[in-house]
Amino acid sequence: MSATAAPPQAPAPAEPPVHRPALRKKLVPYWLLLPGIVWLLVFFVLPMAYQASTSVQTGSLEEGFQVTWHFRTYWDALTEYYPQFLRSLLYAGTATALCLLLGYPLAYLIAFKAGRWRNLLLVLVIAPFFTSFLIRTLAWKTILADGGPVVGALNTIGFLDVTSWLGMTEGDRVLATPLAVVCGLTYNFLPFMILPLYTSLERIDTRLHEAAGDLYATPATTFRKVTFPLSMPGVVSGTLLTFIPASGDYVNAELLGSTDTRMIGNVIQSQYLRILDYPTAAALSFILMAVVLVMVTIYIRRAGTEDLV
Amino acid sequence: MTDNTAGGDVRLAGISKHYGTFTAVHPLDLTIPQGSFFALLGASGCGKTTTLRMIAGLEEPSTGTVSLGDRDVTQLPPYKRPVNTVFQSYALFPHMDIFENIAFGLRRRGIKSVKKQVDEMIELVQLGEHTRKKPHQLSGGQQQRVAVARALINHPQVLLLDEPLGALDLKLRRQMQLELKRIQTEVGITFVHVTHDQEEAMTMADTVAVMNAGRVEQLGAPAELYENPRTTFVANFLGTSNLIEASVESAGDDVVVSAAGTALRLPAARCSTTPRSGGKLLVGVRPEKISLVPAEEEHTVGAGRNKITGTIADSSFIGVSTQFVVDSAVCPELEVYVQNIERDARLVPGARVVLHWNPEHTFGLDAAQDIDAGVETVEESA
Numbered sequence A: 001m002s003a004t005a006a007p008p009q010a011p012a013p014a015e016p017p018v019h020r021p022a023l024r025k026k027l028v029p030y031w032l033l034l035p036g037i038v039w040l041l042v043f044f045v046l047p048m049a050y051q052a053s054t055s056v057q058t059g060s061l062e063e064g065f066q067v068t069w070h071f072r073t074y075w076d077a078l079t080e081y082y083p084q085f086l087r088s089l090l091y092a093g094t095a096t097a098l099c100l101l102l103g104y105p106l107a108y109l110i111a112f113k114a115g116r117w118r119n120l121l122l123v124l125v126i127a128p129f130f131t132s133f134l135i136r137t138l139a140w141k142t143i144l145a146d147g148g149p150v151v152g153a154l155n156t157i158g159f160l161d162v163t164s165w166l167g168m169t170e171g172d173r174v175l176a177t178p179l180a181v182v183c184g185l186t187y188n189f190l191p192f193m194i195l196p197l198y199t200s201l202e203r204i205d206t207r208l209h210e211a212a213g214d215l216y217a218t219p220a221t222t223f224r225k226v227t228f229p230l231s232m233p234g235v236v237s238g239t240l241l242t243f244i245p246a247s248g249d250y251v252n253a254e255l256l257g258s259t260d261t262r263m264i265g266n267v268i269q270s271q272y273l274r275i276l277d278y279p280t281a282a283a284l285s286f287i288l289m290a291v292v293l294v295m296v297t298i299y300i301r302r303a304g305t306e307d308l309v
Numbered sequence B: 001m002t003d004n005t006a007g008g009d010v011r012l013a014g015i016s017k018h019y020g021t022f023t024a025v026h027p028l029d030l031t032i033p034q035g036s037f038f039a040l041l042g043a044s045g046c047g048k049t050t051t052l053r054m055i056a057g058l059e060e061p062s063t064g065t066v067s068l069g070d071r072d073v074t075q076l077p078p079y080k081r082p083v084n085t086v087f088q089s090y091a092l093f094p095h096m097d098i099f100e101n102i103a104f105g106l107r108r109r110g111i112k113s114v115k116k117q118v119d120e121m122i123e124l125v126q127l128g129e130h131t132r133k134k135p136h137q138l139s140g141g142q143q144q145r146v147a148v149a150r151a152l153i154n155h156p157q158v159l160l161l162d163e164p165l166g167a168l169d170l171k172l173r174r175q176m177q178l179e180l181k182r183i184q185t186e187v188g189i190t191f192v193h194v195t196h197d198q199e200e201a202m203t204m205a206d207t208v209a210v211m212n213a214g215r216v217e218q219l220g221a222p223a224e225l226y227e228n229p230r231t232t233f234v235a236n237f238l239g240t241s242n243l244i245e246a247s248v249e250s251a252g253d254d255v256v257v258s259a260a261g262t263a264l265r266l267p268a269a270r271c272s273t274t275p276r277s278g279g280k281l282l283v284g285v286r287p288e289k290i291s292l293v294p295a296e297e298e299h300t301v302g303a304g305r306n307k308i309t310g311t312i313a314d315s316s317f318i319g320v321s322t323q324f325v326v327d328s329a330v331c332p333e334l335e336v337y338v339q340n341i342e343r344d345a346r347l348v349p350g351a352r353v354v355l356h357w358n359p360e361h362t363f364g365l366d367a368a369q370d371i372d373a374g375v376e377t378v379e380e381s382a
Helices: A016-055 A072-113 A115-130 A133-143 A149-156 A159-165 A178-202 A206-214 A219-230 A232-248 A251-256 A264-273 A278-303 B048-056 B098-108 B115-124 B140-152 B170-187 B198-204 B222-227 B232-237 B295-300 B375-381
Strands: A057-060 A064-067 B010-019 B022-032 B037-041 B063-068 B083-086 B158-162 B190-195 B207-212 B215-220 B242-250 B254-259 B262-267 B280-285 B291-294 B306-317 B321-327 B334-339 B352-357 B363-365
Touching: A016 A057, A016 A278, A057 A278, A072 A115, A072 A178, A072 A232, A072 A264, A072 A278, A115 A178, A133 A178, A133 A251, A149 A159, A178 A232, A178 A251, A206 A219, A206 B083, A219 A232, A232 A264, A232 A278, A251 A264, A264 A278, B010 B048, B022 B048, B022 B063, B022 B215, B037 B048, B037 B198, B048 B083, B048 B158, B048 B190, B083 B140, B098 B115, B098 B140, B115 B140, B140 B170, B170 B190, B170 B198, B190 B198, B198 B222, B207 B222, B207 B232, B215 B222, B215 B232, B232 B242, B232 B363, B242 B262, B254 B280, B262 B306, B291 B295, B291 B334, B295 B306, B295 B352, B321 B352
Parallel strands: B037 B190, B037 B207, B083 B158, B158 B190
Antiparallel strands: A057 A064, B010 B022, B010 B063, B207 B215, B242 B254, B242 B280, B254 B262, B280 B363, B291 B352, B306 B321, B306 B352, B321 B334
16 A cells, blocks of 8 residues: 555545434434325325315215315304214213223222233223224113113112213113213223323332322322322323214214214214215314314313423 | 420331241341431341331231330321331422422321421422422432432431432432431431441441341441451451351360461450350451561561461552452461551562451351351442
8 A cells, every 4th residue: 555545545435434324314213204104194184185175165966066165064064063063072071081980990900909910901901892893882782772681770779860860861761862872982982091091000100109108198198199190191191082082983872872862973974974965074074173172282281291290 | 296205216026027938027126216327237138128118117017016115006007107218219209399299298297388397308408499390300319318308307206218328329329328317416316227238337327237038137336246246147248357267276265266277366255156165166357457467577476466377369459458368278368458558569469478466356256157148248239
């Protein structure tokens, strides 16, 4: 190697190895994002845009639909179907509250008391997913059948008197009443409540319980001041995962309810598939989305989860 | 709960703890005097934390009773005991700020105006500017101080500290040791401190109980334990000891033993067992008690001192002292710490040397025990 050739050559190969891997590294996150972004673009953003345009079209199936910026569809849809909207929010809210009441103790038990049974119990929580949603809901039709053992038992203990006073049942029937729909919703969305609750409870260091007890907190106060506040992220995500799909659900109302228990999901479904009034169906979908979005935003603000660790 | 006047001794009577067939703590009797700084020292798994948790009420003893003063608290749940704990991981409430963490105990006891007390406590642990921060925004040392403040504000009869300095680095640990000692002197509450760090136990505590395998091996003031270990475990776990297997030549007030032809003497008063002529005895001496001279200067060693000849196998310079390992027929690998006052250039590996020490500094242990007990556990925790 000659001394004269070395200086001009040396800096050239020395620099690129420093920069190229750094650039490649910077691009890695984008490459990892790409499949997800493409998927969302094709199957979420495009259909949304298509639905948005449908919602401001007018016309009929025979003559075809044109974009006429007919925003009145939204107003008409809202004024015509607001009972179904309110009913949806009421049923979904009731089902969410029931899920929380039923799911919290169970998630607590699995997280803190189950010991070696923990995994088995978790499998049991998701076991219903091994059968189809539809079949499970149809099974509830049998469970709640008129004159069946469940309805009989509920009647005997006077439960149905309470629910009919609340306007959730009529006479000694459960099927085709609001109670049946709420029961179905609760049952179907319960795992979506339990799993996030479990995850956030399980993350709580049990030594915090000991510390609270050591600092004169009774078990009840420990729950109120330590366990429950620390499980708020789970409560928030669990209620959202239950409430949002429940408010748009139509299967439970369709199979377990009657015409008096129609939820907004049933209206949208029939507008799309039976009446074939696509603009109204699309407008209803967007209204539902907006309502849920506003409610969720307020809820998250109120719950103040951003303050939690 | 603020009553920490006379009769506040912690008394454990025959308490034990079994987990299935495993015995974590063997029946134990212990009295921790009111106002003392008491350390439970031992390697991990020796039962020291279990003992502490039984005092706190976080663990139910299998047998025996826990009393605070004249009150039997064995059946009381933790939230009814006038005892507070500083947990190993601090266990600060992550969703509350420092003020609320410290006020927690007061609020639970229905005290409404907590501000003054909390501020005083924050002052005591020097966390003034962090009042409204969340625990995760503080450093380990600061979190540790919050944990201490949160417990101390309740003026417990006893403060239990479960390895509270374990997660801190060495320098901070030394600082916190002094801090805790200062706070203890200031508030005068009984502190029960669990640790595996023998230096920490000795610097902080008035009384140290050395635990091994679910039993208290020895209990006493740090200097007493160090100078007069009664078992090989204590001799090895607390500092370092040279233990020499020897046979007893003559027993009396002055015991003469021999090991590999070398005669050594020690006072009978410093034997934890009664030496019998012809019997065996483990003779111990601390490394810093031994002096070292080159073999050719043997004549300078005073008469009446215990002498062993050997060869330096290794030496390491530590700064304040030099640590020598000396091989001899009496005992392989004798450790000798020599202060670096005047360094003798002749004391290098391979040199023939004479080790000598005052017979008064020798202690005798029962030979029927494992000579290496407590040795590995020290290395493990270091």
